Amino acid sequence: MPELPEVEVVRRGLVDWVVGRRIEHVEVHDSRSVRRQVGGPEAFLAATSSMVITSAARRGKFLWLTLAPETASDAGNDSGAEPRFALMAHLGMSGQMLVEDAEQPWERHLKVRFVLSERDGAPAELRFIDQRIFGGMWISELTPTPDHGPGGVGDQAHSIPRAASHIGRDVLDPMTNAQALRKQWRNKRTGIKNALMDQSVISGVGNIYADEALWRVRRHYDTPVSRLSLREIGELLEALRAVMNSALDAGGTSFDSLYVNVNGASGYFDRSLNAYGRAGEPCPRCEREGKPGLIVREPWGGRSSYRCSWCQRRPRGL
DNA sequence: CTACATGCCTGTGCGC
């Protein structure tokens, strides 16, 4: 469920609450949540304990905290050591990062617990909670970004963790542009939604926001990307950014308690969705324009797609 | 290159 806006809400919470603090103590409560870790949970504990969190960054749905060893100068000023490792987190379907007081009872699906250095008014712990265990945490080496500009949203060091180097530029990254997408897509026969969900070209788009952006540009999900002109790709990118920025303003999309921000609050963008999850309802745009469009749900690649039966019809020849 | 299948997980809601 967490897509780009939800992960970005979490990242911003981490900037406010955990950046600048030291990891005093770590507990792995379920080793399955550190599955990608070379060396297993023991290596994870060794790499994170006593490190200072220097930033919170993100590319697509991959989230990370940069870690640096504490130096003597940290006590008096802000010139710490350069971070060389990232504490990666992917929320998967049900992952949560909560910043809480130590007195809070342990959650049923608590997987990793970080006790942080004291800071006035700030809760003592960062907790990773994950019901379905599609997400996880692990350590990855930071490397220079191969192209110019920041490696991720929130990154100041032009670096990218190796674990996210196969992920394409983020929808909200200013360096993402229609020309680059056109170059990637012009010779591809794959459909537009397939292309959006492929995180290696443009990242952060999942099932919900793909359907919402396609609704906004009145496109059928199977339209081959090679058919899109530069102008049409520009409009699609603008639609993606608009829907994601609106979702950010609403604190993200929550259908249930599985997605929350670092303080445990749900987002309310689900009320603003036009297509996703609205099978059988009139298309809001068609209703305004006096047209008969209904939102339909269709099986698509092993899951569901939602589109308007009137303004997102299958292109001719498909 | 591209597409499609599979494993990883658990809670919820349905039909019987």
Added chain:
DNA sequence: TGCGCACAGGCATGTA
């Protein structure tokens, strides 16, 4: 009441 099953679904990996 309880059991089995479909569904939610991103990503890594393997196969055709």
